[in-house]
Amino acid sequence: MSEHDLSAVRAQFPALSRGLGGRPCVFVDSPGGSQVPERVIEAMAGYLRTSNANTHGAFPTSAETDRLVEDAHRAAADLLGCEPGEVVFGPNATTLLFAISRSIARTLEPGDEVVVTRLDHDANIRPWVMAAEDAGATVRWVDVHDADVTLDLDSFGAALTKRTKVVALTLASNAVGTVPNAADLAGRVKERTDALVVFDAVHFAQHRLIDVRKVGADLLVCSPYKIFGPHLGILFGRRELLTSLRPYKLRPASDDLPYRWETGTMNHEGYAGFVAAVDYLADLALPGDGPVPPRRERLASGFRAIGRHERALTDRSLAGLERLPHVRLYGIADRGRLAERTPTFAVRVGDQHPLETAKALGERGIFVWDGHYYAIELMERLGLLGTGGAVRIGFCHYNTAEEVDRVLDELASLA
Numbered sequence: 138m139s140e141h142d143l144s145a146v147r148a149q150f151p152a153l154s155r156g157l158g159g160r161p162c163v164f165v166d167s168p169g170g171s172q173v174p175e176r177v178i179e180a181m182a183g184y185l186r187t188s189n190a191n192t193h194g195a196f197p198t199s200a201e202t203d204r205l206v207e208d209a210h211r212a213a214a215d216l217l218g219c220e221p222g223e224v225v226f227g228p229n230a231t232t233l234l235f236a237i238s239r240s241i242a243r244t245l246e247p248g249d250e251v252v253v254t255r256l257d258h259d260a261n262i263r264p265w266v267m268a269a270e271d272a273g274a275t276v277r278w279v280d281v282h283d284a285d286v287t288l289d290l291d292s293f294g295a296a297l298t299k300r301t302k303v304v305a306l307t308l309a310s311n312a313v314g315t316v317p318n319a320a321d322l323a324g325r326v327k328e329r330t331d332a333l334v335v336f337d338a339v340h341f342a343q344h345r346l347i348d349v350r351k352v353g354a355d356l357l358v359c360s361p362y363k364i365f366g367p368h369l370g371i372l373f374g375r376r377e378l379l380t381s382l383r384p385y386k387l388r389p390a391s392d393d394l395p396y397r398w399e400t401g402t403m404n405h406e407g408y409a410g411f412v413a414a415v416d417y418l419a420d421l422a423l424p425g426d427g428p429v430p431p432r433r434e435r436l437a438s439g440f441r442a443i444g445r446h447e448r449a450l451t452d453r454s455l456a457g458l459e460r461l462p463h464v465r466l467y468g469i470a471d472r473g474r475l476a477e478r479t480p481t482f483a484v485r486v487g488d489q490h491p492l493e494t495a496k497a498l499g500e501r502g503i504f505v506w507d508g509h510y511y512a513i514e515l516m517e518r519l520g521l522l523g524t525g526g527a528v529r530i531g532f533c534h535y536n537t538a539e540e541v542d543r544v545l546d547e548l549a550s551l552a
Contacts, residue, residue: 142442143446143535143537146421146534146535147535147537149174149175149176149417150172150173150174150175150535151175151178152164152172152173153172153535156502157501157502158501158502160501160502161502162502162503162504163502163503163504163536163540163543163544164504164535164536165503165504165505165530165531165532165536165540165544166504166505166506166531167343167363167531167532167533168311168340168343168363168481168506168510168529168531169506169510169529169531170362170363170368171343171362171363171364171365171533172365172535173365173366173367173410173414174365174413174414174417176413176416176417177365177366177367177410177413177414177417178410179413180409180410180412180413181367181406181407181409181410181413183409184205184405184406184408184409185406187201188201188202188205189405189406190202191402191405192206192405202405205405205408205409205412206403206405206408207221208408208412209226209408209409209411209412210222210224210226210395212411212412212415212416212432213226213371213411213415215415215419215431215432215433215436216342216346216347216364216415216418216436217347217348217349217357217359217371217373218346218347218348218349218350218351218433219349219350219373220376221395222376222379222394222395223373223374223375223376223379223394223395224371224372224373224395225371225372225373225374225379225395225398225399226369226370226371226372226395226399226403226404226408227369227370227371227372227399227400228368228369228370228404229360229368229369229370230260230337230339230358230359230360230370230371230372231260231264231370232370233358233370233371233372234260234261234264234335234337234358234372235264236384236385236398236400237264237356237372237374237382237398238264238265238267238268239268239385240382240383240384240385241268241302241303241333241382242267242268242269242271242272243272243383244302244382245268245269245272245273245274245302245303246272246273246274247272247273247274248273248274248275248300249269249272249274249275249300249301249302250269250274250275250276250277250298250300250301250302251265251266251268251269251274251275251276251277251301251302251303251304251305252276252277252278252279252296252297252301252303252304252305252332253265253266253276253277253278253279253305254278254279254280254281254288254293254305254306254307255278255279255280255281255514255515255518256279256281256286256287256288256307256310256315256317256512256515257305257306257307257310257337257512257514257515258307258311258312258337258339258340258510258511258512259511259512259513259514260337260339260358260511261305261306261307261335261337261358262305262514265303265305265335268303274302275300277296277298277301278292278296279292279293279296280292280518281515281518283519285315285468285469285470285471286310286313286315286467286468286469286515286519287315287317287469287477288315288317288322293322293325294325297325297326297329297330297332298329298330299329299330301326301329301330301332302330302331302332302333303332303333303335304322304326304330304332304333304334304335305335305337306319306322306323306334306335306336306337307336307337307338307340307341308336308337308338308340308341308342308347308352308357309338309340309341309344309345309479309481310340310468310481310512310515311339311340311481311510311511311512312481312483312509312510312512312515312516312527312529313467313468313469313478313481313482313483313515314340314468314469314478314479314480314481314482314483314531315468315469315477315478316341316345316476316477316478316479319336319352319353320351320352320353322334323352323353323354324353326353327353333355333356333378334353334354334355334356335354335355335356335357336352336354336356336357336358337357337358338357338358338359339358339359339360339363340363340479340481341359341479342359342360342363342364343363343364343365343479343533344443344444344447344479344480344533345440345443345444346436346437346440347359349373354373354375355374355375355378356372356373356374356375356378357372357373358370358371358372358373359371361407361410361411361414364414364418365414365417365418366407366410366411366413366414366415367404367406367407367410367411367414368404368407369404369407369408369411372398374395374398376394379394379395379397379398380394384397384398385400386398386400387400387401415432415436416432418436418439418440419432419435419436419439420435420439421438421439421442421443421534422435422438422439422441422442423435423438442534443533443534446534447479447480447532447533447534448475449538450480450532450536450538450541451475451478451479451480451532452472452475453538453541453542454480454482454530454532454541454544454545455470455471455472456472457541457542457545458470458482458484458545458548460545461545461548461549461552463486463487463551463552464484464485464486464487464548465484465485466482466483466484467483467484467485467519467521467527468482468483479531480531480532480533480536481529481530481531481532482529482530482531483527483528483529484527484528484530484548485521485527485528486528486548486551486552487551487552489551490524490525491507491508491525491526491527491528492507492508492525494507494528494551495507495528497547497551498528498544498547498548498551501547503543503544503547505528505529505530505531506528506529506531507525507526507527507528507529508525508526508527509521509522509526510526510529530544
């Protein structure tokens with residue numbers, strides 16, 4: 138994005154105007170949840186002002202909610218590259234993974250195997266470990282390489298057997314930013330097993346457009362609050378899979394897709410905000426003249442613009458971190474491998490406890506995360522879990538090159 142484009146983008150996010158100590162705040166906490174544009178805030182408030190009603194009633198506001206529910210499923214389908222009936226909404230990705238894993242556990246038997254990786258967020262590990270425990274199945278672990286914190290493909294291959302029934306993988310590590318070759322991994326699974334491939338796309342979705350068919354997903358989750366929207370979770374499931382599995386649901390609830398998987402009254406104002414967030418992303422590279430392309434095409438253009446900008450931020454960050462010998466980076470440091478990572482960096486500053494570093498940066502108006510951010514297995518594997526984890530700095534498309542430099546300058550001052 139050009140300087141003009143970036144200024145126009147930033148102007149849409151009210152939070153980015155916040156200051157501390159006479160200086161603008163730098164929001165690099167987006168891996169834990171992004172800021173939202175004004176249109177998302179207004180969409181949610183507008184729904185609550187004028188259309189707040191439950192579904193399937195014989196009156197106008199209820200009918201408006203019914204249409205909103207359909208709009209939200211269409212927006213999610215455009216975002217993921219699937220059918221609206223293959224999209225399930227819930228409160229968050231973790232809850233959705235627990236729900237679907239409980240149903241899949243019913244299909245597992247003693248001797249079956251479930252594969253999880255040490256690169257993943259615990260939300261895509263613990264539900265499958267617990268499902269395996271409930272069914273008497275075996276859990277196999279995929280390791281990572283120490284040097285660049287990428288998946289060990291030899292370990293991955295060794296974990297796959299004829300008894301493998303579920304393979305849980307991440308599209309991008311929320312801790313260190315690693316982006317595995319998802320389509321290749323799913324292809325290896327399908328060549329050797331009849332297992333279900335489950336992808337955690339929560340971190341990935343903020344940075345790149347998802348295509349569930351291209352990556353070979355049977356199931357996939359993401360979270361709108363990481364992609365400039367409200368607190369919701371989204372589950373994609375292949376139609377035949379969502380039809381064949383038996384959900385835990387109430388008797389009066391619909392048995393139609395996708396509603397058989399959506400339990401209770403949903404977050405309708407969140408739906409309104411989510412649709413606005415998807416439209417925001419689709420408008421990032423909206424052409425000035427001529428007919429407006431379909432939303433999926435506009436989303437692809439928007440994410441291409443995001444990708445160009447974020448690669449520049451990533452390159453600038455890695456170049457700057459190379460000049461800070463007291464700062465240790467965990468993850469891919471090679472500037473020639475930008476396609477293999479997001480602009481998310483896990484660091485330790487000298488002998489400082491990560492919480493101490495995060496507090497020091499926060500006092501200077503730079504907002505970062507510290508700890509394990511639920512990537513417990515990875516932090517333990519890296520030997521960091523018992524000493525506070527790491528400091529996570531996460532840039533996204535609304536961040537600037539000047540903000541990268543400011544973060545680097547403040548890290549330099551903490552030597």
